[in-house]
Amino acid sequence: MDRAVPLNKLVKALPKAHIVGNYSDDTVVTGISADTREMKPGSIFVALPGFHVDGKKFIPNAIEKGAKAVVVEGSYQPDLQVPVIIVDNARLAFSRLAAEFWDNPSHKLKVIGVTGTNGKTTTTYMISSMLESADASTGFITTVDYKIANHQWKHEEHSTTPQPDRLHELLYRMLQAGVEYAVIESSSHGLKLHRLEDVAYDVAVFTNVTSEHLELHGTVEQYRLDKARLFQLLGNHPDKGCGKWGVINLDDPNAQLYIDSTKGKVFTYSQQDENADLIGNIIRRSEEGVTFRVHYKGNSTEINLPISGDYNVYNALAAIGVAITQNIPIDVCKSALERFTGVPGRMQVISMGQPFTVVIDYAHTEDSLEKVLITLKQRTRGRLFAVFGSAGERDPYKRAPMGKVAAKYADFMILTNEDPRGEDEMQILLDIAEGARSVGAIEGRDYICIPDRKAAIYEALSRASSGDTVLLAGKGHETTIETKNGFIPWDEAEIAKQALKDLGYTGK
Numbered sequence: 275m276d277r278a279v280p281l282n283k284l285v286k287a288l289p290k291a292h293i294v295g296n297y298s299d300d301t302v303v304t305g306i307s308a309d310t311r312e313m314k315p316g317s318i319f320v321a322l323p324g325f326h327v328d329g330k331k332f333i334p335n336a337i338e339k340g341a342k343a344v345v346v347e348g349s350y351q352p353d354l355q356v357p358v359i360i361v362d363n364a365r366l367a368f369s370r371l372a373a374e375f376w377d378n379p380s381h382k383l384k385v386i387g388v389t390g391t392n393g394k395t396t397t398t399y400m401i402s403s404m405l406e407s408a409d410a411s412t413g414f415i416t417t418v419d420y421k422i423a424n425h426q427w428k429h430e431e432h433s434t435t436p437q438p439d440r441l442h443e444l445l446y447r448m449l450q451a452g453v454e455y456a457v458i459e460s461s462s463h464g465l466k467l468h469r470l471e472d473v474a475y476d477v478a479v480f481t482n483v484t485s486e487h488l489e490l491h492g493t494v495e496q497y498r499l500d501k502a503r504l505f506q507l508l509g510n511h512p513d514k515g516c517g518k519w520g521v522i523n524l525d526d527p528n529a530q531l532y533i534d535s536t537k538g539k540v541f542t543y544s545q546q547d548e549n550a551d552l553i554g555n556i557i558r559r560s561e562e563g564v565t566f567r568v569h570y571k572g573n574s575t576e577i578n579l580p581i582s583g584d585y586n587v588y589n590a591l592a593a594i595g596v597a598i599t600q601n602i603p604i605d606v607c608k609s610a611l612e613r614f615t616g617v618p619g620r621m622q623v624i625s626m627g628q629p630f631t632v633v634i635d636y637a638h639t640e641d642s643l644e645k646v647l648i649t650l651k652q653r654t655r656g657r658l659f660a661v662f663g664s665a666g667e668r669d670p671y672k673r674a675p676m677g678k679v680a681a682k683y684a685d686f687m688i689l690t691n692e693d694p695r696g697e698d699e700m701q702i703l704l705d706i707a708e709g710a711r712s713v714g715a716i717e718g719r720d721y722i723c724i725p726d727r728k729a730a731i732y733e734a735l736s737r738a739s740s741g742d743t744v745l746l747a748g749k750g751h752e753t754t755i756e757t758k759n760g761f762i763p764w765d766e767a768e769i770a771k772q773a774l775k776d777l778g779y780t781g782k
């Protein structure tokens with residue numbers, strides 16, 4: 275989207291910055307970027323201190339490509355032909371500049387942020403569908419896809435929360451399209467690395483915390499604290515007349531931290547605690563979904579959620595909580611939830627007329643794998659197969675617990691690649707197997723390792739028979755497998771369908 279903003283205006287947004295070099299009042303910039311591979315001429319280049327390399331290394335390249343100014347953290351000596359904006363923290367400056375460049379779109383939208391280890395995407399989808407049932411136009415930013423009013427599309431980025439330039443551009447486009455509410459999956463990376471610092475949130479939602487991404491946060495304690503930033507950000511920006519709310523899962527042991535961090539009013543939900551503002555009790559479970567009753571201010575309503583998994587009742591309660599803070603009646607929430615079609619790659623059933631069930635799910639943590647396996651175990655007459663792996667270069671400590679929990683519930687496991695990245699793929703599988711073996715699993719009898727994911731899927735489907743369930747976990751909606759040799763295109767649903775066809779199942 276073409277846009278030109280005076281450099282002057284952007285520099286004013288960084289009052290503590292020190293500027294070296296001159297520019298005239300009519301200098302304009304046409305973009306903000308922290309990546310020379312994507313930067314367009316006329317942009318400000320922000321040199322971020324990366325995890326692999328210092329972005330300062332790319333300054334000459336940025337200037338060659340037409341950067342109008344560069345932002346650096348700390349100091350930068352060489353004499354450059356463009357102004358150098360020296361700041362204390364380049365990530366904070368990147369966020370500030372991107373928000374200013376796109377004219378702070380979040381100040382005019384009503385913005386809802388969803389954080390937590392699991393359930394962010396599902397909850398975001400549910401919130402959006404409820405708001406739309408109440409006739410509000412919505413946009414969202416999720417791991418799976420982006421939505422601006424009626425246009426929804428799958429993105430290729432391997433990220434949940436985009437970098438600030440992309441993020442604020444999306445919010446700007448939402449505003450241009452007449453969107454009233456933006457719902458943003460707010461990852462712990464996004465919060466810790468200040469990608470979300472200049473978003474004016476109105477509602478912050480907390481789903482749950484288990485242990486993940488310790489390669490970034492260091493400790494579970496720090497991970498919990500980094501997520502709390504979302505609730506503090508509520509206090510940073512003007513109120514847009516819809517109130518500021520923290521919507522918090524009271525059943526999570528960490529709830530109090532997020533309640534205490536909320537710069538606004540608190541709304542709680544629970545399946546167990548009578549003190550919560552909103553309570554949901556599961557009444558029955560079926561192949562088609564879960565029925566639960568919600569209790570709010572002395573009234574109660576039964577809701578048939580057409581997706582299975584008890585945890586989805588938590589996601590639904592979080593979304594109803596948000597709707598209540600926006601004065602949406604529970605009947606509207608009910609009708610939105612009863613029409614909910616789910617999220618691609620989450621409990622997605624693949625049917626080609628085979629006599630067993632095939633389910634694709636994005637479970638890639640110990641907690642989510644356990645919850646999904648429990649759900650599937652409850653409704654499987656035969657054997658439960660689990661095909662899964664664990665990411666390379668991320669959270670190696672979660673591998674053994676994933677193996678352990680899968681060994682507990684699955685009758686047979688095929689350990690396979692998820693995103694091995696630069697790591698030895700067999701070593702990742704051996705790390706998972708170690709957890710499985712710690713609870714008595716034996717190779718050959720209870721599990722096998724097949725790094726090639728396609729071959730693993732074919733093996734599982736050819737072993738399955740009537741009444742069995744095959745869970746393909748960890749890839750969900752993702753469109754690539756990241757290996758040391760680059761990205762391999764991937765579509766788990768298509769591969770499962772093709773495998774079933776090759777096994778002779780062609781019906782619906």
Ligand SMILES: CC(=O)N[C@H]1[C@@H](OP(=O)(O)OP(=O)(O)OC[C@H]2O[C@@H](n3ccc(=O)[nH]c3=O)[C@H](O)[C@@H]2O)O[C@H](CO)[C@@H](O)[C@@H]1O[C@H](C)C(=O)N[C@@H](C)C(=O)N[C@H](CCC(=O)O)C(=O)O
Nearest residue numbers: 308309310322324325326327329332433434435461463464
């Ligand atoms: C941890 C993190 O934020 N990583 C991002 C970061 O990588 P990095 O720090 O390693 O970058 P680097 O290679 O050291 O380079 C340093 C700087 O030089 C720039 N550069 C680099 C090369 C070049 O030719 N020119 C150039 O300008 C880079 O853009 C970067 O700004 O900058 C890269 C370029 O923008 C991103 O691709 C990369 O995200 C990758 C995709 C990633 O995997 N991110 C994940 C960990 C992530 O953020 N996940 C969370 C949570 C997901 C969840 O909930 O499960 C998310 O919100 O997405």
Ligand SMILES: Nc1ncnc2c1ncn2[C@@H]1O[C@H](COP(=O)(O)OP(=O)(O)OP(=O)(O)O)[C@@H](O)[C@H]1O
Nearest residue numbers: 391392393394395396417585588620635636637642
């Ligand atoms: N409330 C929940 N509690 C535990 N597990 C959940 C919950 N909701 C979803 N899951 C599990 O987590 C997986 C991912 O769900 P979802 O995409 O909604 O979460 P997420 O937090 O957005 O994950 P990510 O950020 O990694 O995309 C699902 O496939 C399911 O296995």
